[in-house]
Amino acid sequence: MNLPERPTLDGIEERWAAQWDTDGIYRFDRSAVRANVFAIDTPPPTVSGSLHMGHIFSYTQTDAIARYQRMAGREVFYPMGWDDNGLPTERRVQNYFGVRCDPSQPFIEGFEPPYRGDPPKDHHAIPVSRQNFLDLCEQLIAIDEQVFEDVMRRMGWSVDWSLLYSTIDERSRRVSQRAFLRDVARGTAYSQEAPTLWDVDFQTAVAQAELEDRDRPAAYHTLAFHRTDGAGDVLIETTRPELLAACVALVAHPEDPRFQTLFGRTVRTPLYGVEVPIVAHELAQPDKGSGIAMICTFGDTTDVTWWRELQLPMRAIVGRNGRILAEAPECVNSAPDGKYAAIAGQTVKQAQRIVVEQLAASGEMIGEPKPIQHLVKFYEKGDRPLEIVTSRQWYIRNGGRDAALRTALVGRGTEMTWHPGHMRHRFDNWVEGLNGDWLVSRQRFFGVPIPVWYPLDANGDPEFDQAILPDEADLPIDPSADVPAGYRADQRSQPGGFVGDQDVLDTWATSSLTPQIASRWLEAEGDMFDQVFPMDMRPQAHDIIRTWLFATTVRAHHEHGQAPWHHAALSGWILDPDRKKMSKSKGNVVTPIDLIEQYGTDAVRYWATSARLGTDTAFSEDQMKVGRKFANKLLNVSKFVLSFGDVADGATLDGTVTHAVDRSMLGKLDAVITEATAAFAAFDYARALERTEAFFWWFCDDYVELVKGRAYEMQTPEGAASARFALRCALDALQRLLAPFMPFAAEEAWRWWHTTSVHMASWPTTFGCTDDGLLEAPLEVLSLVRRAKTEAKVTQKAPVATVAITASADQAAAIVGAQADLASAGSIAEFTHVTGSPLACEIVLAAGE
C-alpha cells in the first residue's frame, strides 16, 4: 500500500501512458482463438495536421468499449491506422509547401520546397515532378502522423500500436492491389469509357458517394430554337446557355400535349444553326421551365441518361480543365461566322457571359435572364461545380446497375447489428438509391496505383480490353515504373509495346479494406485474418455510412461472401453550443490538446462517454468540469477507503460484512454491476457510466458519510471490520467499473494497492448481496438532520441533542439498526421513536449551538 499524502490528477497521463506502453498491456495475443477475440475495425483518421473534437468524441467511445471487452476476458484486437493517401494529403502538401504536382516536370534531386508551413497568400505554387511531389507527401504525413499519435496516446486509447498501418504504406498497397486484381479476375471490377462526373480543379473523376449539393445562384435564359419547317420558334429555358454548342436534341415528356406535333421534327440551334431533333422521354418534366429542354453533352446527369437511352450523338465542348475545347464539334464548326471561336479556351463561366452577349445581339434570347437559386453538384472537397466529361475509368460493381447485387448488399446490412438500430435505414436508403457502379480510378498522384498495364497496338494505341495484370506475388507494383512480364523497359510507350495505367485508386478503394489491411490478409508475415474476421465492431460516424461503411461491405461481399463485421456502432457529431456542426470553416473548433491540459484526459473522456451512440452532442466544457471533479473524487475516496489498511487475512465477505447497512450498500452495487455489464455488452457505454456514476456519488455522499464513524472504530471492532471490508469491496468494484471511462484516475488509485494494471483486471462480478431497502429510512433521517443544520446556519459537525422520529414500524426498525452510525454521522446524542407516517423528524440542536 502506497498512499500519497495528497492525491492529484496532475501528471498521471504521462506516467501511466508510458507504463502501459512499457508493459505492452494492449498488445494483441496472436495465439488467441477467434471465439475469444474482440476485433475492432478502427477508422483510420485522415491525417490533416490536427485531430478535432469529433475524433476525440467517437474514438473515446470506442476505447471505453474496448476496455470493457478486455476486462470481460476478450482478447481485444484494436489497431490504429492513418488514412494518408489521396486528395486531402495532396491538397495539404500544396498548401503547406507551396508546390503543385506537374508530371511534365523533371525530377530534382534534393529538392527543397519554397516553404514549410503557411506560404504567404500571394505565393504561386511551384510546379514539381511527380516523384518530388510524392516525396513531399511522405515528409508531411510523417510529421502529421506523429502529432496524431501523440494526442492519441494522451487520450489513453488502448490501441495496439504494433498493429499500426497507413493506407499508403507498402502492405496497404499490396493488400489493396491484391483485392483489386481479384475483383478484376472475377469481373466485379471493370473499366469502361463513359461520361463521368469530373472536378475541373483537381482534374479527376469523382464517385457518386463523394458528391454534395450546394445551393448556387444561377439564371434561367430563354432561348429560341428555330423550327426547320418554318413554323416558328420553340422556346426552351436553360441555366447553361454556354453549352449551346453541345446541344444534341430537345426533349419533352411523351404525354405532354403541347409538344405532340413536334416530336420527330427538328429545330436549328440559336447562334450555330445546328439541326437537332425533338425527342420524347419521361424524365422530361412538363412543369419545369417551358416544359421542353435542351439536351447537351453534358450539362447534368439527366443529360447522360437521355444521351444513353435515346442514343444521341456526342458533342462534348468542355475539357478536363474546365475550359471550352479549342475544337468545336464538327457540325458547329461548319456553322457561319466563328461564334464558337469566341468561347474556345474560356472557362465555362466566361463562356456563359460571351454566349449570352451573342444571343442578346442575335435576338435569340427572349427577355432578360431570370435569377434563381438552385442546387448544383460539387465534389465534396472541391470548389467549382462538377462537369461531366467522357473518359475511361475503372469501376467496382456495387449494385448501382444490378438489382440482384443491390438486394444482396442490403442483406449484408441485416447481418450486422446496428447501434443505434435506426442507422440501418441510411444504409438501405443509400444502397437502394444507387444509380451507377462505384468509380474507383482517380487521375491523381498520391494513391495506390492501379496495378494494370495495357498493350499498345501497331499504332501505339492502348488495347484497354487486353489489360496486362501482374502476378500477386509481385505486388505492390507501380505500372509507371515496373515492367510487365514478357516486355522490356524500352518497350514502354512504343507501338507494339505497353503502357502503364496512369491512375490511382480512390482512397475509399483502399480504406474499404481496413479489416483486410489491419489483419494482414494473405500477407506472408503475420496474417491474422482468420483470427479476427469478420470483425466484431466497426465504429464510425454516421455521415460516412454511404462511403466507408458501404464500400467496406461491398468489398467483403465480393471477396469473402459475408458482412465485414457483427456490429456497426455509429457515433454522432459534435455540435457547438449553437447546435451547429463544428467545423473548421465556421471557425468554432477547439483543439483537443488545450482541453486535455485544462481539464485532464479523464475529464474529456467523461464528456465523450456521457453521450450515446448516434446522438449528436453539444460540445460542453461544463461536462468536462464535472468529469474532472469526478476523477478527483475517485482519487480521494480511494485514499479514504485504503487508509484503513489491508483487510485481515482470510476474511470472507459473508464472515466479515455482518452489518445490514453494509450488505444493503453492496446489494445496491450488485444491481449497478449487473446493469453496467448488460449495458456494455450491448455497446451502451453511456448507460453503464450513468449508472456507475449515480451509485458512486451516492456511495461517497451518503454511505461513506454514514459509516465513516464506525469504520474509524468508534464503536465495535466487528462493526468496523464490516464497514471496512464493505468499503474495500465497493472501492474495488468501482475502480474496475470506472476504468473504461477514466483509465488514468482509475489506474492511479488502483496502483496504490496493486502492482499490476487495473486494465488487466477482470470486470467486476456481483457480491451476492441484495438491496433490502434498509438504507432508505436512515439516510432520510440523516438528510433531515443535515437540512436542520443548514437552516440553522451551523456547521454539519454541530451536535444534536435529540432527534424525535416519526416512522412506520419497518422504517423504525431500519433506523434503529443504523442508529449508531446515524449518531456518529450526525453528532446526535439521543433518538426517540413514535410510530406514524410519513417519515418525519423533530430535531433539537444541542444548547449553545
Added chain:
RNA sequence: GGGCGUAUGGCUCAGCUGGUUAGAGCGCUUCCCUUACAAGGAAGAUGUCGGGGGUUCGAGUCCCUCUACGCCCACCA
C-alpha cells in the same frame, strides 16, 4: 417529394418492456475550513414532459395527427 431522428426546469441530458408526489448534473441562491476531498461539502428554488386527439384503472412512456428543428436521399431545363 421519399426516409430517419429529435422535442422533458435557464443550459446539457436520463427516464429501458406504460404504474406511487417526473430525475441528475451544470448554472443560480443560502450556509459550512467537517481529520478522503475547499479544484471540497451540506441544503434550497426552478418542469402545463412541443400542441391536439385517442387507447388504458393509469401515459413523459403506446397509437393517430399537427408544429418546430436537424440529418440522409431525390430534385440541376
